[in-house]
Amino acid sequence: MTEESFDFDAIIVGGGIAxxxxxxxxxxxxxxxxxxERGNYPGSKNMTGGRIYSHSLERIIPNFASDAPVERKITxxxxxxxxxxxxVGLDFYSGRLGKQGRNSYSVLRSLFDQWLGEKAESAGANIxxxxxxxxxxxxxGRVCGVVAGEDEILARVVILADGVNSLxxxxxxxxxxxxxxxxxxxxxxxxxxPRSVIEDRFQCEGNEGTACMFAGSPSDGRVxxxxxxxxxxxxxxxxxxxxxxxxxxxxxxxQMMEDFKNHPAVAPLIKxxxxxxxxxxxxxxxxxxxxxxxxxxxxxxxGDGAGFCINLGYAIRGMDFAVASAECAAKSVIAAxxxxxxxxxxxxxxxxxxxxxxxxxxxxxxxxxxxxLEDTPRMFSVYPNMAIDIMSDMFVMDxxxxxxxxKKMITHVKKIGFWNLAKDGxxxxxxx
Amino acid sequence: MSxxxxxxxxxxxxxxxxxxxxxxxxxxxxxxxxxxxMAEFHKLELACPAGLYKMDANGGIKFDYxxxxxxxxxxxxxxxxxxxxxxxxxxxxxxEYRFG
Numbered sequence: 001m002t003e004e005s006f007d008f009d010a011i012i013v014g015g016g017i018a019x020x021x022x023x024x025x026x027x028x029x030x031x032x033x034x035x036x037e038r039g040n041y042p043g044s045k046n047m048t049g050g051r052i053y054s055h056s057l058e059r060i061i062p063n064f065a066s067d068a069p070v071e072r073k074i075t076x077x078x079x080x081x082x083x084x085x086x087x088v089g090l091d092f093y094s095g096r097l098g099k100q101g102r103n104s105y106s107v108l109r110s111l112f113d114q115w116l117g118e119k120a121e122s123a124g125a126n127i128x129x130x131x132x133x134x135x136x137x138x139x140x141g142r143v144c145g146v147v148a149g150e151d152e153i154l155a156r157v158v159i160l161a162d163g164v165n166s167l168x169x170x171x172x173x174x175x176x177x178x179x180x181x182x183x184x185x186x187x188x189x190x191x192x193x194p195r196s197v198i199e200d201r202f203q204c205e206g207n208e209g210t211a212c213m214f215a216g217s218p219s220d221g222r223v224x225x226x227x228x229x230x231x232x233x234x235x236x237x238x239x240x241x242x243x244x245x246x247x248x249x250x251x252x253x254x255q256m257m258e259d260f261k262n263h264p265a266v267a268p269l270i271k272x273x274x275x276x277x278x279x280x281x282x283x284x285x286x287x288x289x290x291x292x293x294x295x296x297x298x299x300x301x302x303g304d305g306a307g308f309c310i311n312l313g314y315a316i317r318g319m320d321f322a323v324a325s326a327e328c329a330a331k332s333v334i335a336a337x338x339x340x341x342x343x344x345x346x347x348x349x350x351x352x353x354x355x356x357x358x359x360x361x362x363x364x365x366x367x368x369x370x371x372x373l374e375d376t377p378r379m380f381s382v383y384p385n386m387a388i389d390i391m392s393d394m395f396v397m398d399x400x401x402x403x404x405x406x407k408k409m410i411t412h413v414k415k416i417g418f419w420n421l422a423k424d425g426x427x428x429x430x431x432x
Numbered sequence: 433m434s435x436x437x438x439x440x441x442x443x444x445x446x447x448x449x450x451x452x453x454x455x456x457x458x459x460x461x462x463x464x465x466x467x468x469x470m471a472e473f474h475k476l477e478l479a480c481p482a483g484l485y486k487m488d489a490n491g492g493i494k495f496d497y498x499x500x501x502x503x504x505x506x507x508x509x510x511x512x513x514x515x516x517x518x519x520x521x522x523x524x525x526x527x528e529y530r531f532g
Binding site for chain 1: 438441447450475478480481482501502503507508509524527528531532
């Protein structure tokens with residue numbers, strides 16, 4: 001294949017965060033780029049819980065939140081343990097959460113990704129929408145383009161940003177199928193409420209907002225949890241459940257969502273709200289051990305498709321990884337286009353860049369955490385029950401002669417066993 | 433609210449708030465037509481966020497791809513057992529998130 005036969009320097013498949021950021025960075029460097037999105041606009045197939053931690057995008061587009069359609073700056077974090085009828089939580093408010101460059105924003109991806117797409121376009125990238133890429137063109141062992149329907153488009157390199165399902169990465173053998181134990185499935189309701197109601201219910205002013213995580217009954221006591229994010233004029237409320245555990249239970253994911261919504265501690269937060277969208281998505285939460293091959297001859301995989309996501313229970317990160325992996329891939333492609341070498345060996349620099357920043361370091365740091373959660377189902381049933389029992393003993397006055405608090409607590413701890421508690425605590429701390 | 437009092441979820445009414453361009457000519461997910469492993473089907477009854485895999489009182493099964501959220505859960509769980517086909521809808525078709 002001669003150099004003249006290429007239509008573009010780079011083809012990017014998928015208009016999510018990783019795809020649009022990669023397109024933006026490559027176009028800015030003067031490369032001829034086309035991004036191909038199967039939906040009618042970038043973001044049209046995308047959803048998040050969700051919030052984006054701003055640090056990685058901030059480095060690429062400084063002060064992006066002043067221009068981008070972000071919802072609220074999250075300055076209040078709440079974590080709850082929940083049983084069927086009770087809830088106990090931690091409430092963390094701090095100005096430190098709101099410092100530019102290390103803060104986070106609730107976002108709605110359909111709006112946010114369109115904005116990123118516009119940034120890429122104004123940097124010179126071409127965006128084609130409504131076209132689903134069927135397969136990759138491989139010649140002499142090198143990926144050199146894509147097939148979409150009747151059309152073939154050729155490029156020096158292809159970046160796969162086609163999401164968690166990444167059928168294309170599988171088709172060329174870079175990736176085997178993700179396993180149910182590595183995958184969460186999430187469902188979200190977007191509930192419309194007036195701005196003033198949200199600000200009153202969540203004690204937030206101006207553009208500030210709240211994020212809440214819930215462990216226990218939302219996922220029916222199985223591995224998973226509930227979440228709530230405040231947007232400007234809506235609330236994102238949802239449940240995520242780890243697939244292999246979910247299918248061992250009795251309750252369906254949509255039913256978990258419905259029961260979570262009706263929980264006596266949640267219902268008042270969304271009272272009077274109107275459902276305006278219902279969405280679902282998979283979460284690649286297996287961490288480092290599920291990471292597939294992400295570099296091939298003439299091809300790179302970025303974002304969700306590469307399994308870049310970390311779920312720590314109290315914080316779920318994916319979009320900041322998508323941004324950073326796109327940046328590392330773009331650097332690698334820019335270097336390759338200078339040397340004219342798009343071989344697998346040359347593109348290994350993608351991995352090197354990710355080892356130099358937080359992407360691979362964090363994936364490795366938290367490597368054991370998904371296994372800890374999987375092996376410690378007590379986190380989602382026994383401990384929430386224990387916490388609620390202890391709280392009830394403290395706060396319920398029933399007129400019976402009082403017992404010392406220590407004695408009451410020990411009764412509840414004994415039910416689980418000191419050894420189990422110590423072991424789970426130690427294992428949990430070590431994995432995080 | 434006790435477990436017995438809990439209302440059974442109506443997912444279809446929730447899906448009706450979404451915007452879809454349904455590809456009437458081309459189903460992007462197809463179940464195998466015979467010899468379905470019902471234990472596998474039951475996994476999808478539990479896990480499909482759109483509640484598209486349903487069983488009626490007589491044990492008859494029902495599946496309609498029209499409300500699909502394109503998440504891929506059924507592919508991960510049952511792609512090699514009871515699904516005959518799982519593809520993305522053709523370009524422009526399928527769910528279109530207005531908010532996401």
